[in-house]
Amino acid sequence: MKFFSSALLFLLANHLSAQIDPSSALFRELKSRDSLLFEIGFNTCDISQFENLVSEDFEFYHDQAGVTASKADFVAGIRDGLCKLSYRARRELVKGSLMVYPLKKNGVLYGALQMGKHRFFCLRVCLDFLFALQMAKIHPNFVTKILM
16 A cells, blocks of 8 residues: 555656746647637637637536537537527636647647636626625625626
């Protein structure tokens, strides 16, 4: 058991050090595409961002809704679901939380794993001021995020 724990700790330590520097070209490229996909695509329901950025062999694994096995189904879900909600959803990446881990085989980059923390907000088109004040008591940053 002691050997297993030591081996696991060694593997985790090596894995954690594999994160690339935020100034690297790969990190900047993924951050830029994340911005296009979420700040423009998700936050404004610009479906063209999803159509342009998502690959044909795309698979999406959602913790609540399960697997979406194709680009077409994913784009349709955004267009017919997210973009037709009675409120406007918004996603915000937590500053400084983005991490990128390159994936290599025999020293050749074939992909990357991107992780980060994000917040989701539900913005109502006609916001009642009392509702905003009540939300401010629960979550102090909510009002500044809603009343942009």
